[in-house]
Amino acid sequence: MLLRSVSWAGTVSLGVIVTYIVLAIFAPVLAPHGEAEVVGGAWISPDMQHWLGTDGLGRDMLSRVMYGGRRTMSIALAVTVAAFLLGTLLGLSAAIGRSWLDTVLSRTVDGIMALPSLIVALLVLSVLGSSIPGLIGVLAVLDATRFFRLSRAIGQDIMSRDYVEVARLRGESIRWLITREVLPNATSVLATEFAIRFCAAVLQVSALAFLGLGVQPPSADWGSMVNENAIAINFGIAAPLFPAAAIAGVTVSLNVLVTALSDTSRFARV
Amino acid sequence: MALVLVKRLAQGCMTLLLVSGFVFAATNLLPGDVAAALLGEHATPEALAAIRRSLGLNQPALYRYWIWLTHFVSGDLGTSLANGQPIGAIVAIRFYNTLFLAAVTAAVSVPISILLGALAAAHRGRWLDRMVSGATLVLVSVPEFFLGYLLIMLLSRYLAVFPSMAQIPPDASLTQHLFAIGLPVLTLALGVMAYLVRMVRAAIVEVMSASYIEMALLQGASEHEIVLRHALPNVIGPLINIIVFNLAYLVVGVIIVEVIFVYPGIGQLMADAVAARDVTTAQACALIFAVTYVGLNITADLVATLTNPRLRVRAA
Numbered sequence: 143m144l145l146r147s148v149s150w151a152g153t154v155s156l157g158v159i160v161t162y163i164v165l166a167i168f169a170p171v172l173a174p175h176g177e178a179e180v181v182g183g184a185w186i187s188p189d190m191q192h193w194l195g196t197d198g199l200g201r202d203m204l205s206r207v208m209y210g211g212r213r214t215m216s217i218a219l220a221v222t223v224a225a226f227l228l229g230t231l232l233g234l235s236a237a238i239g240r241s242w243l244d245t246v247l248s249r250t251v252d253g254i255m256a257l258p259s260l261i262v263a264l265l266v267l268s269v270l271g272s273s274i275p276g277l278i279g280v281l282a283v284l285d286a287t288r289f290f291r292l293s294r295a296i297g298q299d300i301m302s303r304d305y306v307e308v309a310r311l312r313g314e315s316i317r318w319l320i321t322r323e324v325l326p327n328a329t330s331v332l333a334t335e336f337a338i339r340f341c342a343a344v345l346q347v348s349a350l351a352f353l354g355l356g357v358q359p360p361s362a363d364w365g366s367m368v369n370e371n372a373i374a375i376n377f378g379i380a381a382p383l384f385p386a387a388a389i390a391g392v393t394v395s396l397n398v399l400v401t402a403l404s405d406t407s408r409f410a411r412v
Numbered sequence: 413m414a415l416v417l418v419k420r421l422a423q424g425c426m427t428l429l430l431v432s433g434f435v436f437a438a439t440n441l442l443p444g445d446v447a448a449a450l451l452g453e454h455a456t457p458e459a460l461a462a463i464r465r466s467l468g469l470n471q472p473a474l475y476r477y478w479i480w481l482t483h484f485v486s487g488d489l490g491t492s493l494a495n496g497q498p499i500g501a502i503v504a505i506r507f508y509n510t511l512f513l514a515a516v517t518a519a520v521s522v523p524i525s526i527l528l529g530a531l532a533a534a535h536r537g538r539w540l541d542r543m544v545s546g547a548t549l550v551l552v553s554v555p556e557f558f559l560g561y562l563l564i565m566l567l568s569r570y571l572a573v574f575p576s577m578a579q580i581p582p583d584a585s586l587t588q589h590l591f592a593i594g595l596p597v598l599t600l601a602l603g604v605m606a607y608l609v610r611m612v613r614a615a616i617v618e619v620m621s622a623s624y625i626e627m628a629l630l631q632g633a634s635e636h637e638i639v640l641r642h643a644l645p646n647v648i649g650p651l652i653n654i655i656v657f658n659l660a661y662l663v664v665g666v667i668i669v670e671v672i673f674v675y676p677g678i679g680q681l682m683a684d685a686v687a688a689r690d691v692t693t694a695q696a697c698a699l700i701f702a703v704t705y706v707g708l709n710i711t712a713d714l715v716a717t718l719t720n721p722r723l724r725v726r727a728a
Contacts, residue, residue, distance in 0.1 A: 253430055256709070258664040261682075261701045265438050268686040268694040345555050349668055352557055354687045368557050372672070375561050376576055378569040386558035393553040401549060 152402025155395035162392050166212040173205035178360040185371075185379045194384045197371055203381065207388050210362040214351070215392070217278060217363070218343035224282035225343075226336055229289025234320055236290070237297025248294070251287045259284040263350060272355040281346055285339055292335050296328045334400055341396045348389050364389050420717060424710035431702045432484075436477045439695045484699065494690040503678060503696060509580070510670070510677035513593055513600070514662045521601040521608060522655055528605070529612025536617060544609060551606035556665055560599045560672035567595060574598075578675040596673045603665050608658045615650040619643050649719025656712040663705045 165172060175181050179201060186196040194203035236244040254262070263280050270276045300306055306323050314322075350356050351365025359366070364385040371381035483490065489499040532544040551559075568576040574594035584592065619625070620643060628642050667679035674680070682697035684690075 253434060256427055256431055256706055257434065257702050258660075258705055260664045260667060261698050261705075262434075262438065264667075264682060264686045265435065265694055265698040268689055268691055269439050271689065341553065348555055349557075352555075352668065353671060353683045368561070372561070375564050375569070378565070380565060382561050383558070383565065386555060386561055390554040390558045393555070394550050397549055397553040 149402060152399050155398040155402070158391060158395040159399065162211060162215070162395075165208050166215050169205075169208040169212045173202075173208045175202035175205040177201075177206060177209040177362050179205075185374050185377075185381055187379075195379075195381065197367070197381060198374065203384055206362040206367060207364070207384055210364045210367050210385055211388055211392075213357060213361060213363040214344060214347055214365065214389070217274065217347050217356070218340055220278050221281040221285060221343040221347065222336060222340045224278065225285035225339060226289050226332075228282065229286035230293040230332065232286070233290040233293030234297045234324060237294045237301060238316055238319065238324075244294075247290070251290050254284065255287050255291075259346065260349060263346070264353070264355075267350070267355050272358075274356060277347070277350060277356045281343060281350075285343060288339060289332075289335065293328065293332065296331060297324055300324050300327050334404060337396055337400050341393045344389060344393055416717060417714065420710070420714055424706070424713070427706055427710070428703060431706055432481055432699060433477065435695060435699045435702055436480060438698075439691050440473055440476065484696075489696040490692045492685075492690055492693045494685070494688050494693065499693050499696045502681065502693075503700065506676060506678040506681045507700060509675065510666055510679060512589070513596060513670075513675065513677060514659070514666060516590065516593065517597050517600040517604060517662060518659055520597060521604045524601075525605045525608035526612055526651065529609045530616055532609065532613045533616035533620065541613075544613070548606045548609050551602055552610075556599060556603055556668040557672055559602055560595070560669060563595050563598055564672075567598075576673070578673040580676065593673075593675065596669050596675055599669050599672070600662060600665050604658055604661055607661060608654065611654045611658065612651060615654060616643075616647055619647045619650075622646070649716060652719065653712045653716040656708055656715060660705050660708040660712075663701050663708075 180199060181192065181202050182196055182200050184196065184198050184200050186192055186200075188195040188203075192202050192204065194207060197203055197206060232247055236247045259281075262284060263277075266280045267276060270280075300323065301319075306319065309319060309323055347356065348363075348365030348368070351363050352369045354366070354369060357363040357366050359370075367385035368382045371379075371385075374381040375383075480490075487500060489503055491497065492499050492502075528544055532541045535541045564576045567573045575592060576595065578593050578596050580589055580592050625638060625642055628638050633642070666677065667683060669675070670677040670679035671683050678697055678700060682694055682701070685693035685697060
C-alpha cells in the first residue's frame with residue numbers, strides 16, 4: 143500500500159519533470175510570444191490571450207516563464223555537471239590515491255563547507271562582478287564539495303571490497319579500477335545525488351538572480367523575473383508568483399521523485 | 413572532560429581563523445580587485461595605481477590580512493567603498509535587527525517543530541506521520557521567495573493581517589516591531605521547521621528503537637517511565653544539537669527573506685553591497701555571517717560532546 147502510494151506520487155512528479163524538460167527545450171517553438179516582445183499593457187490579469195497575464199513591461203508572462211525555465215535550468219545543469227565531474231574526479235582520486243592527496247583535498251573541502259554557500263557565492267560575485275560563466279564557476283566549485291564527500295566515501299567503501307582487492311593484486315591500473323570496478327558500483331547513489339544537487343542548483347541560481355546577480359535583462363530567468371515583478375505584489379497582482387511557482391514545481395517534483403525512487407529500491411531490496 | 417572542551421574550543425577558534433582567511437582571500441586574491449571595482453571599466457592604469465596606494469593595496473597580502481583582522485576584532489570594520497561611511501555603525505543596527513528577527517523565528521519554530529516531530533515519531537507510518545513528512549518535503553524544496561510572496565498575497569493582500577513590508581519606524585515599540593516582522597518570521601519559520609521537524613522525528617525514532625528501550629519494555633516498565641526515564645535523557649542531547657545546527661540555516665535564509673520584505677537587516681545590507689560592488693561592506697557582512705554560522709556549529713558540536721557520555725569518555 144505504502145509502495146503503491148509512493149509510486150503514484152513519483153509517477154506524477156516524473157510527468158511534471160518531463161513536461162518541464164520539453165517546455166524548456168522547445169520554448170522558442172512553443173512559446174506564444176517572444177522573450178522580450180512587448181504585447182500589451184503592464185501587469186494585465188491572466189485571460190484567454192495571455193494565460194498568465196503580462197509583466198511590468200507588458201511582456202507575455204507565460205512565454206517568459208518558458209524561456210526563463212530554459213535559461214535557469216540550463217545554467218543549473220551546467221553547474222551540476224561541472225560540479226559532478228570536478229567533485230567525483232577529486233573524490234575518487236582522494237579515495238584511491240596517496241594519503242597526502244586525500245588529506246589536502248579533504249581539509250580544503252572541510253574549509254569550504256564550513257561556510258554557507260550563498261554567502262561565499264555572494265562574496266566572490268561582489269568581486270568578480272555578475273556574469274553567467276562566473277556564476278556557473280563559483281556554484282560549481284561550491285557544489286563539487288558535496289560530490290567530493292560522497293564519491294570519496296563510496297570510493298573508500300568499494301576499495302575495501304574483495305573484488306577490488308583481487309583486481310589490485312592482479313596488477314590492474316588505477317584507471318581500470320575506477321572505470322571497471324568503482325564507477326559501475328556507484329552509479330545509482332551518484333545519480334540520486336546528481337538529481338538532488340540539480341535541485342539545489344536551481345534554487346541557488348534563482349536565489350542569486352533574485353538578488354540581482356547573473357542573468358542580465360532583457361533575458362528571462364526565473365529568479366530575476368521574481369525580482370522584476372516583486373513590486374506588483376503590493377497591488378495584489380500575482381505576477382511574481384508565476385516564476386516562483388515554476389521553480390517550486392520543478393524542485394518539489396524532483397525531490398518527490400527521488401524520495402519515491404529511494405523508497406522503492408529500499409523495499410525492492412527487502 | 414575539561415580537556416575535551418578546551419580541545420574542541422581550540423579547534424573552533426582554528427576554524428574561525430581559517431574562515432576569516434578565506435573571506436579575506438576571496439575578496440583580495442581574485443582577479444578584479446577593490447580598486448577596479450571602485451573605478452569601473454574606464455580606469456586608467458595610473459588612476460588604478462593611485463587608488464591601490466591610497467587603500468594600502470600595494471602592501472603584501474598577509475600584512476593586509478593581519479591589519480584587517482585586528483581592526484575587525486577591535487570593532488573597526490573599515491569604510492564603505494560606496495559612500496565612504498564607516499561600516500561599523502551601519503552594521504551594528506542592521507545586525508541587531510537581524511538577530512531580533514532570528515530570535516523571534518527561533519522562539520516560534522523550535523517548540524512547534526519539537527511537538528510536530530514527536531507527534532510524527534509517535535504515529536510512525538500512520539497518516540499523521542505521512543502528512544508531516546509530505547508537507548516538510550514540499551517546504552524543503554520550495555524557494556523562500558515563493559513562500560514569502562505567497563504569504564504576502566494571502567495574509568497581507570486578502571486577509572490584511574500583517575503588513576507586506578517589514579519597515580520599522582525608529583521609535584517603534586516592541587509590539588509594533590513584532591507586528592511588523594510577522595510575515596518574515598512566518599516565512600523563515602516555515603523554512604527552518606521543514607528541516608527541524610524531519611530531524612527531530614528521526615532522532616526520536618532512533619532512540620525509541622534502541623535496544624535499551626526494548627529491554628525496558630520487556631521488563632514491564634510503564635510507558636510513562638520509558639519516556640521520562642529512558643528516552644528523554646538520551647534524546648535531549650541530540651535534540652539541542654539539531655536545534656542549534658538548524659538555527660545556522662537562518663543565517664542563509666535570512667538574506668533572501670530580508671530582501672523580500674525590505675527588512676533593514678544585515679542580509680539586505682549584504683545584498684545591496686554586492687549589487688553595488690561595495691566590496692568592503694560585503695566582506696564585513698560576510699565575515700559576520702560566517703562567524704555566526706561557524707559559531708553556531710561549534711556550539712552544536714560542544715553540546716553534542718557535553719550531553720553524550722560515550723563521546724565524553726572516548727574523546728578523553
